[in-house]
């Protein structure tokens with residue numbers, strides 16, 4: 001076992017525990033605790049409780065590591081490894097009783113963004129769907145479901161056009177521009193999906209269920225684990241230059257398809 005595989009297995013065990021807690025809380029009834037960047041951007045009590053569980057477990061097992069979480073912020077470590085965590089990605093789905101939400105846990109070193117870190121291990125667990133996606137640097141990506149573990153690969157052929165997924169940020173001012181972006185990609189698309197959880201979009205790209213995913217303004221915890229899943233499944237992930245509010249477009253999929261989508265999106269004039 002490599003160090004990165006150990007990190008992956010730890011992330012997997014903690015993600016399963018965290019997912020079980022999220023499911024229990026969901027069954028008991030979800031309470032919205034607050035709104036964040038906009039009214040639509042919510043945090044539930046479960047988001048906070050699940051992040052506290054993950055943070056506590058990591059602090060016990062890996063006390064020297066740093067932490068960057070969606071709900072509880074950052075803590076510096078001294079080992080060089082930082083855990084990047086979204087306890088419940090797809091909070092709106094979670095709070096609305098829809099199953100597409102994930103627990104996303106990644107270990108990275110060297111920076112706090114997709115462009116600057118090296119991802120070491122990543123796990124996206126889908127509690128309501130009973131699927132766990134896991135990757136360690138250099139060891140490939142797998143999906144565990146129903147007691148079986150399978151290697152996964154990104155899709156490489158798109159005879160009917162690419163099945164693409166996308167997301168729209170919580171800021172209503174960006175919606176018109178996001179729709180223009182979708183319009184620019186549709187000529188090479190078979191159809192479009194909006195799942196509502198970036199980590200699930202990325203794990204589906206890694207598994208070849210959808211061919212590509214693009215979204216503007218993602219946060220480090222939305223992409224940290226999913227990006228490694230895509231790369232270790234043979235795919236590519238690219239960030240386009242930021243718009244004037246600093247939001248970057250992330251594009252993931254098979255490398256050639258990523259380039260084609262990036263070319264189309266780059267031609268879209270900004271919404272603001």
Ligand code: IPD
Pocket residue numbers: 070086088089090091092167168169170195196197198199215217218219222
């Ligand atoms: C959100 C989801 C959503 C995406 C947003 C993310 P959250 O994460 O991944 O699909 O469109 O950009 O912020 O807030 O549910 O953890």
